[in-house]
Amino acid sequence: MEVVIVPDAKAGGELVAQALAELVRRKPDAVLGVATGSTPLPVYEALTAKVRAGAVDVSRVRIAQLDEYVGLPAEHPESYRSVLRREVLAPLGIDEAAFMGPDGAASDIVAACQAYDAALAGAGGVDLQILGIGTDGHIGFNEPCSSLASRTRIKTLTEQTRVDNARFFDGDITQVPHHVITQGIGTILDARHLVLLASGEGKADAVAASVEGPVASVCPASALQLHPHATVVVDEGAASKLKLGDYFRYTFANKPAWQGI
Ligand code: PGA
16 A cells, blocks of 8 residues: 655645546546545545636536444434535535435434445445544444454444544533444445545554554454555654654655656
């Protein structure tokens, strides 16, 4: 995989937005896999700026959701569908009809998970999937020891993830659901390009384990090592525990200019 160390989160957002814009110019109806959380926001902001400047037309793209809370009504402000409406669809001017996501309010969650995997396959698969990483190495909501072959399914959140996410629920952990639907690690690996972003020293251990540690379900993001086109975009803080930091800087600085990420 390629590791790109950027000066700050804004630069990472610009780099990834550039890759998204190039993808959409090449394939106007591309399926973009989007993640929630704080880390991808600079990507969405940079892409929105490109759309508003007329540099790329996203009117035909489709948007695919990575994960969702179970039990929150879709219109709850912190359901990931609502978050993505606010942070991705509205700024980019993308119609709700172009949005695919699992139904966290379904009465039959197992069927909802299978339906979502089928919908992704029916759409031709995800072209570029944006990922954050948890402090425990999770991707999507695949917590440690998730099967590396898993498909979309229900998961139970760890206490740490609920603590991390309480900030979106007025700091009140009791409001954070215990259960989620998440694309499985196998589902995520089906995307044609994976781009994982991380910012800040709090993510440094998880990033080092994912990039330089063994492929192991105890660190779900290490599954990116199995993917033929995975890019890890980290700021200096998140890169601070990488032993091969200088090597990654050197190779990125010297790669062919036409190659992109
Ligand atoms: P964050 O979340 O971007 O808000 O840190 C990442 C994640 O938990 O996957």
